[in-house]
Amino acid sequence: xxxxxxxxxxxxxxxxxxxxxxxxxxxVNDPELLHGTTAxxxxxxxxxxxxxxxxxxxxxxxxxxxxxxxxxxxxxRMTGELVWVTDPTADAAGGAVTLDLGNGxxxxxxxxxxxxxxYLRAGQEPQEVTGELGPDATTLDREQLGALLAGRRGGxxxxxxxxxxxxGLGNELVDEILWRSRLHPRRxxxxxxxxxxxxxxxxxxxxxxxxxxxxxxxxxxxWLTGQRDxxxxxxxxxxxxxxxxxxxxxxxxxxxxEQPARQA
DNA sequence: CCTAATGTTTGTGC
DNA sequence: AGCACAAACATTAG
Numbered sequence: 391x392x393x394x395x396x397x398x399x400x401x402x403x404x405x406x407x408x409x410x411x412x413x414x415x416x417x418v419n420d421p422e423l424l425h426g427t428t429a430x431x432x433x434x435x436x437x438x439x440x441x442x443x444x445x446x447x448x449x450x451x452x453x454x455x456x457x458x459x460x461x462x463x464x465x466x467r468m469t470g471e472l473v474w475v476t477d478p479t480a481d482a483a484g485g486a487v488t489l490d491l492g493n494g495x496x497x498x499x500x501x502x503x504x505x506x507x508x509y510l511r512a513g514q515e516p517q518e519v520t521g522e523l524g525p526d527a528t529t530l531d532r533e534q535l536g537a538l539l540a541g542r543r544g545g546x547x548x549x550x551x552x553x554x555x556x557x558g559l560g561n562e563l564v565d566e567i568l569w570r571s572r573l574h575p576r577r578x579x580x581x582x583x584x585x586x587x588x589x590x591x592x593x594x595x596x597x598x599x600x601x602x603x604x605x606x607x608x609x610x611x612x613w614l615t616g617q618r619d620x621x622x623x624x625x626x627x628x629x630x631x632x633x634x635x636x637x638x639x640x641x642x643x644x645x646x647x648e649q650p651a652r653q654a
Numbered sequence: 655c656c657t658a659a660t661g662t663t664t665g666t667g668c
Numbered sequence: 669a670g671c672a673c674a675a676a677c678a679t680t681a682g
Contacts, residue, residue, distance in 0.1 A: 393660060422678095449661075467661045469679080502679045504661070521663090544671050552671095553662080561660055607660080618660090639673065641659080 392466035394558040395601040400472040404444040407474045411491040420486035426509035448557025467505035527558035532591040547575035548638035561640045562615045569614040574649045575637045
């Protein structure tokens, strides 16, 4: 269930196991999930090349090859994952796009077949594939956050979810950040007071830091998002019944006691 | 059978 | 132009 912390975990997998290794063979079992080239083209281009340092921007994982070679862009949408497999008989099956690096295989798969792996020629801009992306959420300072929100006319949650504004925040992360900041998801993005903005920035960074360390969301049992699938979802702080509705087109949970619709 | 699902894109309409 | 909303994407799970 990929959110930014899951993508960051995949980046580390590549950095730990694949970086510095040379591609021996590629395997494409689901050509629909390979964009920008064909299976044959991918093999011609990548076999013999060395995996360079992986980067992450928002929910995109960029894996460059050689110093001036092509780049693979991984996107996970709802069900994608990237796993390092050393026993091919066990896990490699079901992989849509696999890089064989000799000592193991980097396997991309997506159960719902959303997302995929995009091939970027040397010198081609990632933005051609990713579309416009705001600054990565983990790098946002308070002033940047304030400026970005101040320029929006719509709702707070919608703004935080907009990848072209801030890259990397997903549905669960945003609910968590708003709950901890005691801000209602439908508050006006541009309407936060200085204190509220401070809190929002602080909680945004803290939620990211903790969930990246955990490698997933929620990072702990007392997080709001742990209540998502509960029979009787309650606020982990005050035990009030949580509210559920669609906000910004997404299922949203909040505490009606602690996250008032209007500024206090 | 129906509904909803952690993400994004595309179209429509204000 | 900016933003909200709905539907679509492909598939699984409940």
